[in-house]
Amino acid sequence: MTTATENNPLILLQNSEQMKINPKYRLLVASTSTVFGSGYLEYIIDDAIKFLKADEILFVPYARPSGATYDEYTESPKKAFGQKGIKVSGLHEFSEPKKAVQNAKAIFIGGGNTFLLLKTLYELELIDELKTAVSNGIPYMGTSAGSNICGIDIGTTNDMPIVYPPSFEALGFLPFNINPHYLDPDPNSKHKGETRETRIYEFHKFNSQPVVGLREGSRIEVEQGSAALKGPLTARIFRQGMEAVEVNDLGILKEQ
Amino acid sequence: MTTATENNPLILLQNSEQMKINPKYRLLVASTSTVFGSGYLEYIIDDAIKFLKADEILFVPYARPSGATYDEYTESPKKAFGQKGIKVSGLHEFSEPKKAVQNAKAIFIGGGNTFLLLKTLYELELIDELKTAVSNGIPYMGTSAGSNICGIDIGTTNDMPIVYPPSFEALGFLPFNINPHYLDPDPNSKHKGETRETRIYEFHKFNSQPVVGLREGSRIEVEQGSAALKGPLTARIFRQGMEAVEVNDLGILKEQ
Numbered sequence: 001m002t003t004a005t006e007n008n009p010l011i012l013l014q015n016s017e018q019m020k021i022n023p024k025y026r027l028l029v030a031s032t033s034t035v036f037g038s039g040y041l042e043y044i045i046d047d048a049i050k051f052l053k054a055d056e057i058l059f060v061p062y063a064r065p066s067g068a069t070y071d072e073y074t075e076s077p078k079k080a081f082g083q084k085g086i087k088v089s090g091l092h093e094f095s096e097p098k099k100a101v102q103n104a105k106a107i108f109i110g111g112g113n114t115f116l117l118l119k120t121l122y123e124l125e126l127i128d129e130l131k132t133a134v135s136n137g138i139p140y141m142g143t144s145a146g147s148n149i150c151g152i153d154i155g156t157t158n159d160m161p162i163v164y165p166p167s168f169e170a171l172g173f174l175p176f177n178i179n180p181h182y183l184d185p186d187p188n189s190k191h192k193g194e195t196r197e198t199r200i201y202e203f204h205k206f207n208s209q210p211v212v213g214l215r216e217g218s219r220i221e222v223e224q225g226s227a228a229l230k231g232p233l234t235a236r237i238f239r240q241g242m243e244a245v246e247v248n249d250l251g252i253l254k255e256q
Numbered sequence: 257m258t259t260a261t262e263n264n265p266l267i268l269l270q271n272s273e274q275m276k277i278n279p280k281y282r283l284l285v286a287s288t289s290t291v292f293g294s295g296y297l298e299y300i301i302d303d304a305i306k307f308l309k310a311d312e313i314l315f316v317p318y319a320r321p322s323g324a325t326y327d328e329y330t331e332s333p334k335k336a337f338g339q340k341g342i343k344v345s346g347l348h349e350f351s352e353p354k355k356a357v358q359n360a361k362a363i364f365i366g367g368g369n370t371f372l373l374l375k376t377l378y379e380l381e382l383i384d385e386l387k388t389a390v391s392n393g394i395p396y397m398g399t400s401a402g403s404n405i406c407g408i409d410i411g412t413t414n415d416m417p418i419v420y421p422p423s424f425e426a427l428g429f430l431p432f433n434i435n436p437h438y439l440d441p442d443p444n445s446k447h448k449g450e451t452r453e454t455r456i457y458e459f460h461k462f463n464s465q466p467v468v469g470l471r472e473g474s475r476i477e478v479e480q481g482s483a484a485l486k487g488p489l490t491a492r493i494f495r496q497g498m499e500a501v502e503v504n505d506l507g508i509l510k511e512q
Contacts, residue, residue: 036446066454067461113458115417155418160455161371162411162462168420181449190292192472193437198322199416202369205323206418216448 019175019254023225026139027173028052029150031180031214033076033111033143041080041143043217047230049084051221052139054106056087062120063112063145077108101129104138111144111180114157118149119165130171140173144180151177152209156200174220174227175209176253182213182236197236197244204240210253211238220250227253275431275510276481282395283429283478284308285406287436287470289332289367289399297336297399299473303486305340307477308395310362312343318376319368319401333364357385360394367400367436370413374405375421386427396429400436407433408465412456430476430483431465432509438469438492453492453500460496466509467494476506483509 028051035043061073074090081088088108094100101107107130109117121127134140142150148157149170156179185195194202200211213236214220221228227250229235237252238244245252284307291299317329330346337344344364350356357363363386365373377383390396398406404413405426412435441451450458456467469492470476477484483506485491493508494500501508 032448034448036448064458064461065450067458116458116462156416158416158449160412160414160459161417161424162455162459164424168417181447183447183449191437191439192288192290192292193414193439194321199418202320202323202372203416203418205320206372 021173021175021222021225021227022135024137025134025173025222025225026051026137027134027150027222028139028141028219029147029174029178029214029222030141030143030219031147031182032216035217039080040076044219045080045084047219048141049081049086052106052108052141054086054139056089057081057106057108057141058091058100058104059088060091060107060109060117060121060146062091063110063114063117065110065112068112073110073112077110097124097126098129101126101133104133106139106141107133108141109143109146109149111146113162114145114148114154114159115161115165116163117145118154118168118170119163121149122166127171134171134173147178147180147214150174153177153207155207156203156211158196174222177203177207177209177211178220179211179213179238182215184236197238200238200244204238208240210240212236212250212253213238213244277429277431277478277483278391279481280393281390281429281478281481282307282393283390283406284395284397284475285403285430285434285470285478286397286399286475287403287438288472291473295336296332300475301336301340303475304397305337305342308362308364308397310342310395312345313337313362313364313397314347314356314360315344316347316363316365316373316377316402318347319366319370319373321366321368324368329366329368333366353380353382354385357382357389360389362395362397363389364397365399365402365405367402369418370401370404370410370415371417371421372419373401374410374424374426375419377405378422383427387429390427390429403434403436403470406430409433409463411463412459412467414452430478433459433463433465433467434476435467435469435494438471440492453494456494456500460494464496466496468492468506468509469494469500 059077061070070092078088150173153168153170156177183196215233218231218233234246315333317326326348334344406429409424409426412433439452471489474487474489490502
């Protein structure tokens with residue numbers, strides 16, 4: 001066992017102190033909204049409802065998948081949760097978005113483009129509002145881009161940088177980064193572009209936080225200061241200067 | 257035929273005036289350094305030598321593929337061009353990089369991470385130096401990230417945002433953006449992450465410049481104000497508000 005030292009930021013980051021999560025946080029961090037062969041949120045809706053424990057959800061549509069309008073996008077969660085008797089409002093429907101976040105019973109930030117999502121949150125000055133709400137115990141659900149921004153920064157997004165945000169720093173609810181839609185290298189590929197694994201190794205040449213590669217169908221649930229991996233698949237954990245490992249739970253992130 | 261108007265930036269951008277390229281530019285903009293089953297630069301080295309017409313090349317290693325050091329990375333072009341009797345120096349070997357760019361006979365910027373490459377060029381204040389050199393007719397070769405930065409901005413890179421550059425604005429040698437390593441959607445994929453095409457359509461919700469999807473093995477050669485598509489494959493052209501088209505040459509970019 002290695003001892004954490006100030007000269008070794010990697011070990012410092014791995015130690016339990018650095019990996020602590022605010023015990024008030026209630027987060028459902030999902031790799032994707034939709035798995036192959038099933039409808040929007042269908043694979044996760046029952047678990048989400050159980051986790052969020054709210055009869056009303058504030059949906060943040062800013063990531064605009066495929067450039068959908070806020071109204072178009074908000075229709076999807078309205079329908080998915082509506083069928084279960086839960087009301088969804090789009091944050092864009094409120095004239096005062098800060099107040100809407102302050103009054104939310106549960107918050108769901110959907111997927112799309114992570115750069116666009118983060119830029120819009122900065123422009124509307126909602127970063128601190130979201131941090132405050134979640135620190136107060138308001139349950140948060142994210143899918144894809146909405147999960148990416150739960151990490152320390154968006155440096156491990158898969159998205160195209162279609163707009164320039166004022167910073168890559170994200171909500172930082174988790175003491176690590178997320179790579180959603182994690183894809184294993186294809187051994188038969190003839191393509192010479194980088195694999196996901198190569199990209200994350202490059203990330204660790206310049207950044208020390210661990211990265212959790214979250215496969216489609218997987219999610220992380222955070223409660224009482226503890227992060228649990230849920231869903232049928234293992235996750236792939238990348239730590240600076242180490243070989244990636246395949247895990248059934250996230251305990252390794254607390255090891256020294 | 258539609259006439260260009262000030263109220264229609266799309267058409268303005270498509271019109272020949274906007275699509276003009278400085279007649280002094282000599283650019284070889286390649287999708288990749290390496291095609292499947294062949295060595296570094298092997299598929300392109302003879303064409304590159306004919307195009308660059310220089311016995312000495314200044315190599316810019318800042319994109320650091322897989323986090324390679326500058327020395328490690330520079331070995332590859334040194335070997336590939338060296339075998340053909342052409343000397344390659346790494347820009348990092350010079351104590352005054354600005355002067356090295358000013359004195360270069362030909363410049364080659366290699367692939368790796370586009371964010372890291374652009375950030376380093378800004379930090380070393382080399383953007384203007386590169387623009388001046390290329391405006392003076394110094395031949396420029398780029399592969400992958402080195403091609404990406406020839407476009408208006410890096411908004412259509414495939415890379416992971418592992419570092420935060422002070423701007424996404426790039427060298428702007430081309431009046432359009434490049435998407436290197438262009439990949440067609442896989443009709444058999446069960447993955448729900450965005451396809452390359454979806455990502456570029458999203459880009460065009462917020463940006464008006466055309467995007468050239470350049471497949472591996474393809475390159476663009478720019479001389480005397482004209483851009484020619486070279487290599488065995490067609491390219492895919494994306495224009496704001498239009499369906500993507502498959503082309504053998506880049507003439508469509510000048511059409512109104």
